[in-house]
Amino acid sequence: VKRKVLITETCDSSLIQGLQEMNYACDYNPVISGNEILKIIHEYFGIVIASKTKVDKEMLEKAIQLKWIARMGSGMENVDEIFCKEKKIICLSSPEGNADAVAEHAVGLLIGLLHNIPKGWQEIQQGKWSVEGNRTTELNGMTVGIIGYGHNGSAFAKRLKNFNVTILANDKFKKNFGNEFVKESSLDTIFENADVVSMHVPLTDLTYHFVNKDFIRSFHKNFYLLNISRGKVVSTIDLLDDLQSGKISGAGLDVLENEHFEKLTPEEKNTYSELFKLPNVIITPHVAGKSKASKRKFAEVLLEKIKRIDLP
Amino acid sequence: VKRKVLITETCDSSLIQGLQEMNYACDYNPVISGNEILKIIHEYFGIVIASKTKVDKEMLEKAIQLKWIARMGSGMENVDEIFCKEKKIICLSSPEGNADAVAEHAVGLLIGLLHNIPKGWQEIQQGKWSVEGNRTTELNGMTVGIIGYGHNGSAFAKRLKNFNVTILANDKFKKNFGNEFVKESSLDTIFENADVVSMHVPLTDLTYHFVNKDFIRSFHKNFYLLNISRGKVVSTIDLLDDLQSGKISGAGLDVLENEHFEKLTPEEKNTYSELFKLPNVIITPHVAGKSKASKRKFAEVLLEKIKRIDLP
Numbered sequence: 001v002k003r004k005v006l007i008t009e010t011c012d013s014s015l016i017q018g019l020q021e022m023n024y025a026c027d028y029n030p031v032i033s034g035n036e037i038l039k040i041i042h043e044y045f046g047i048v049i050a051s052k053t054k055v056d057k058e059m060l061e062k063a064i065q066l067k068w069i070a071r072m073g074s075g076m077e078n079v080d081e082i083f084c085k086e087k088k089i090i091c092l093s094s095p096e097g098n099a100d101a102v103a104e105h106a107v108g109l110l111i112g113l114l115h116n117i118p119k120g121w122q123e124i125q126q127g128k129w130s131v132e133g134n135r136t137t138e139l140n141g142m143t144v145g146i147i148g149y150g151h152n153g154s155a156f157a158k159r160l161k162n163f164n165v166t167i168l169a170n171d172k173f174k175k176n177f178g179n180e181f182v183k184e185s186s187l188d189t190i191f192e193n194a195d196v197v198s199m200h201v202p203l204t205d206l207t208y209h210f211v212n213k214d215f216i217r218s219f220h221k222n223f224y225l226l227n228i229s230r231g232k233v234v235s236t237i238d239l240l241d242d243l244q245s246g247k248i249s250g251a252g253l254d255v256l257e258n259e260h261f262e263k264l265t266p267e268e269k270n271t272y273s274e275l276f277k278l279p280n281v282i283i284t285p286h287v288a289g290k291s292k293a294s295k296r297k298f299a300e301v302l303l304e305k306i307k308r309i310d311l312p
Numbered sequence: 313v314k315r316k317v318l319i320t321e322t323c324d325s326s327l328i329q330g331l332q333e334m335n336y337a338c339d340y341n342p343v344i345s346g347n348e349i350l351k352i353i354h355e356y357f358g359i360v361i362a363s364k365t366k367v368d369k370e371m372l373e374k375a376i377q378l379k380w381i382a383r384m385g386s387g388m389e390n391v392d393e394i395f396c397k398e399k400k401i402i403c404l405s406s407p408e409g410n411a412d413a414v415a416e417h418a419v420g421l422l423i424g425l426l427h428n429i430p431k432g433w434q435e436i437q438q439g440k441w442s443v444e445g446n447r448t449t450e451l452n453g454m455t456v457g458i459i460g461y462g463h464n465g466s467a468f469a470k471r472l473k474n475f476n477v478t479i480l481a482n483d484k485f486k487k488n489f490g491n492e493f494v495k496e497s498s499l500d501t502i503f504e505n506a507d508v509v510s511m512h513v514p515l516t517d518l519t520y521h522f523v524n525k526d527f528i529r530s531f532h533k534n535f536y537l538l539n540i541s542r543g544k545v546v547s548t549i550d551l552l553d554d555l556q557s558g559k560i561s562g563a564g565l566d567v568l569e570n571e572h573f574e575k576l577t578p579e580e581k582n583t584y585s586e587l588f589k590l591p592n593v594i595i596t597p598h599v600a601g602k603s604k605a606s607k608r609k610f611a612e613v614l615l616e617k618i619k620r621i622d623l624p
Binding site: 100101104105107108109111112114115116117118120121122123124125127128129130131134135136137138139140158159160161162163164259260261276282283284285286287288290291292293 | 412413416417419420421423424426427428429430432433434435436437439440441442443446447448449450451452470471472473474475476571572573588594595596597598599600602603604605
């Protein structure tokens with residue numbers, strides 16, 4: 001009998017085809033619920049997920065044959081990686097598949113903010129052509145701090161290479177990654193010099209509300225904030241407060257603490273309604289890494305990684 | 313007596329200071345009308361303008377002492393350069409002063425279009441968080457055609473260097489500007505290969521409505537159009553038509569044929585009202601080159617050029 005793989009979220013057909021070529025039998029069920037997975041997970045040797053499927057301890061305890069979890073995308077906050085390690089289940093992610101898209105998006109948000117692009121366009125749609133109200137701030141000459149220097153952070157730095165900026169990068173878990181163009185820096189150096197700071201960290205206990213009042217107030221200058229990582233990395237209330245105070249000159253966000261607009265608390269509703277009114281904010285609906293090409297690239301990257309798994 | 317300079321549009325104070333250091337007497341009058349200039353232009357040795365002041369034959373005939381015209385910005389369509397040549401009046405412009413800003417803006421418009429940045433943000437402001445409706449198209453891997461390879465076109469190409477794109481550039485008046493990264497190309501090569509085309513030409517008789525039905529239909533693929541040059545370079549009606557047909561996948565414009573919203577003809581009103589509804593359009597109010605830093609840079613560039621004028 002063939003080893004079985006469960007695919008619980010939409011994927012590119014090349015992924016199913018590739019797994020079949022590796023002699024796996026694939027069950028493709030992109031609308032399956034968590035409860036339904038619990039009932040059948042014991043049959044599966046591998047599982048392919050994206051961001052929606054939660055693979056927690058309860059599920060892993062039932063997954064008696066599971067040898068690998070493949071995540072389309074980056075960010076493993078929906079998988080209990082510590083318990084996987086105990087159970088010797090291999091966790092694979094595929095940040096290589098959308099780092100280009102994420103990096104482009106970060107540049108787009110940054111220039112969009114500095115050059116008032118969505119703001120100017122919205123005014124024009126309302127019949128207002130205002131030059132003086134939309135004079136641009138040049139990225140040229142700025143210092144950009146990148147926090148988290150993985151696939152996404154480094155792809156962003158690469159894109160900025162010809163914009164005449166200084167790049168300072170900090171990564172808690174990496175050393176000696178600096179080069180002629182990217183200066184490996186302490187947080188203090190970033191606090192002291194940055195005009196822009198961009199978050200490229202995973203969501204963990206260490207990074208939850210990493211951008212809070214203390215963090216924001218550590219910057220010597222007013223600065224622009226980009227968050228293209230996870231919404232919970234930023235305290236929205238603290239962000240709003242310092243956008244209003246002027247300490248934060250502008251914010252470009254691809255993520256929010258609560259991205260389920262139908263399930264907002266009254267407090268969240270208030271905060272968001274204030275945030276969405278500000279002229280120096282741009283928010284996009286968590287699409288930085290969701291390019292049309294990304295699903296095919298996730299398939300390529302994951303198939304390579306699954307092939308390399310050393311199986312009995 | 314000192315030689316006099318008339319400054320007819322807002323400038324950085326460093327320009328006045330620099331001219332005084334060159335022993336010029338400056339009259340700074342940024343709200344002066346064309347008719348008022350006509351009455352006094354005979355007194356002046358130099359005139360500093362931006363985009364609003366029209367220096368036509370009538371004015372030049374009265375400008376009996378005029379030796380130079382200095383334009384803050386690029387684009388000399390408001391100056392009769394041919395008649396200036398006859399009268400041996402030196403025309404100076406300062407595209408070096410805002411090429412960085414223009415190039416950043418072009419990148420911002422392009423990624424904004426491909427990644428649905430203003431569109432996604434506008435939906436969020438209306439309470440709608442739509443991932444599938446805003447999946448991004450990667451710039452990564454595209455072929456970008458640049459038409460007009462002066463200061464702005466080349467600064468745009470430079471910015472794109474690390475985005476993994478192929479750059480094809482065409483300039484009617486330049487040869488041998490290509491390099492390892494920028495391929496000097498015929499228009500036909502651009503028509504055949506481009507996914508994006510960006511206009512960086514001055515407005516002249518040759519470029520008026522350069523982007524028209526014929527031009528658009530010459531492209532082999534559907535393509536994205538950027539216009540960061542002058543509004544009249546693009547036929548708005550033809551653009552609208554092929555945005556609606558799908559031949560143009562999206563348009564990022566910093567300029568329009570008529571930028572005076574209070575003076576639109578009924579036809580223009582109709583065209584604009586259709587254009588402003590499209591989800592694959594972004595328009596900004598002619599601010600690409602109008603960065604906060606640009607006035608100071610124009611002053612620097614023009615002072616250098618004025619210094620170099622060989623005067624008796």
